[in-house]
Every structure is written in structure tokens, then in C-alpha cells.
Amino acid sequence: EIVLTQSPGTLSLSPGERATLSCRASQSVSANYLAWYQQKPGQAPRLLIYGTSSRATDIPDRFSGRGAGTDFTLTINRLEPEDFVLYYCQLYGSSPLTFGGGTKVEIK
Amino acid sequence: QVHLQQTGAGLLKPSETLSLTCAVNGGSFRGFYSYWIRQPPGKGLEWLAEINHIGSTTYNSSFGSRVSVSLDTSKNQLSLRLSPVTAADTAIYYCAMSQSRGSYSPLRHWGQGTLVTVSS
Numbered sequence: 149e150i151v152l153t154q155s156p157g158t159l160s161l162s163p164g165e166r167a168t169l170s171c172r173a174s175q176s177v178s179a180n181y182l183a184w185y186q187q188k189p190g191q192a193p194r195l196l197i198y199g200t201s202s203r204a205t206d207i208p209d210r211f212s213g214r215g216a217g218t219d220f221t222l223t224i225n226r227l228e229p230e231d232f233v234l235y236y237c238q239l240y241g242s243s244p245l246t247f248g249g250g251t252k253v254e255i256k
Numbered sequence: 257q258v259h260l261q262q263t264g265a266g267l268l269k270p271s272e273t274l275s276l277t278c279a280v281n282g283g284s285f286r287g288f289y290s291y292w293i294r295q296p297p298g299k300g301l302e303w304l305a306e307i308n309h310i311g312s313t314t315y316n317s318s319f320g321s322r323v324s325v326s327l328d329t330s331k332n333q334l335s336l337r338l339s340p341v342t343a344a345d346t347a348i349y350y351c352a353m354s355q356s357r358g359s360y361s362p363l364r365h366w367g368q369g370t371l372v373t374v375s376s
Contacts, residue, residue: 192366
């Protein structure tokens with residue numbers, strides 16, 4: 149079973165800065181099936197990025213994803229106040245669905 | 257616009273049965289992948305089960321035979337059953353549906369979540 153490890157656990161930044169979140173797979177995976185989700189307090193996760201780099205509907209272009217093999221990155225440019233929440237990476241190309249442990253982006 | 261609406265009991269005693277239902281409005285589960293996922297308080301996301309586009313089920317082996325899911329396409333309802341429950345099953349339970357028909361695709365649609373608390 150593939151394990152996804154997200155780092156850092158917490159990222160402390162200021163509004164307007166750039167956030168770089170990492171997701172590392174325990175073995176090489178297809179970039180076609182790597183997604184990122186955002187979760188605000190008290191809400192269900194929301195799909196941000198799928199297929200490593202495709203933005204979901206209505207997601208602002210300050211969110212971008214890249215990666216291949218075992219290393220994937222979510223970048224958030226020009227952090228807005230509403231971006232300071234939790235982010236999860238996920239593999240969805242087979243069962244079991246696998247989620248990373250999450251990265252919390254907090255205001256410095 | 258697709259909207260998933262969850263219903264079910266939120267407070268259970270140990271050894272009871274967790275039963276949740278997820279109804280879809282503005283769309284259909286038919287042909288999509290559907291999932292149940294849970295999140296213990298303050299923790300990450302854990303996949304419980306899926307029903308694929310042809311109705312086959314796959315379960316998280318960590319739950320053994322305690323978990324089962326079903327899909328009633330005539331009512332457009334997805335159901336989850338977990339029995340017997342313990343305090344470790346206290347979590348927010350989410351239903352979710354894939355973005356595209358016919359194959360694995362990202363989880364585009366999510367229910368609002370149901371907090372299930374197991375306590376004597």
C-alpha cells in the first residue's frame with residue numbers, strides 16, 4: 149500500500165507570501181491520479197487540484213500543482229486570508245484511496 | 257448543481273450500529289464512483305469504502321467485516337453501515353462522489369459530514 153507523506157506539518161507564513169506544500173509517495177505513482185484538497189474548519193474537503201496540475205472548477209489561479217514520480221508540490225501564490233487552512237494530497241487511481249496526513253497553513 | 261445530503265444518527269453507544277445515508281440532488285450516483293470517508297476529531301482523512309461505476313464494492317481491510325455500503329440507484333441514495341461501533345469510531349463521516357463517470361477520478365462532490373459520537 150502506498151503511503152503519502154506531507155511536509156511540513158505546519159507552515160507559518162504571512163498574507164501575500166508564497167506557500168509550498170510537499171507530498172511524497174512511498175513509491176512512484178502516476179501523476180494522473182494525484183489530487184490536492186483544501187479543508188476549512190467545520191467543512192468538508194474541497195477539490196483544488198487533480199491530475200497533479202489541473203485546477204478544479206472555480207479554483208483561483210494562485211493555486212498550482214506540479215510533480216512526478218514520488219514528489220509532488222502544491223504552490224499557493226500571494227496567500228489570501230482564506231488560504232490559511234488545511235491541505236491534503238490524495239491518490240485516487242485505485243483502491244484503497246490514500247490521503248496524506250495534511251499540512252496546516254497558518255498565519256505567522 | 258450536484259449536492260450530497262447526509263442523514264443518520266449522530267450519537268451511538270458501544271456495540272450499536274452506525275447507519276448513514278447520502279442522497280444526491282441535481283445528479284445521480286449511477287456510473288460514478290462513490291465513497292465513504294471519515295475524519296476523527298482533529299485528525300486526517302480515512303477511506304472506509306467505495307462503490308464503483310458498475311456497483312462493485314471495495315472496503316478498507318482495517319474494518320474487516322464491520323463495514324458495508326450499498327447504493328440504491330432508484331432512490332439515488334448511498335448507505336453506510338458500520339457494526340459494532342466502539343469509541344474509536346467517533347468521527348465525522350463524509351460521503352463523496354467522483355468527478356467523472358466510468359473510471360477513477362477525483363472526489364469532486366462531498367456531503368456536509370455527519371459527526372458520529374460513540375459513548376456509553
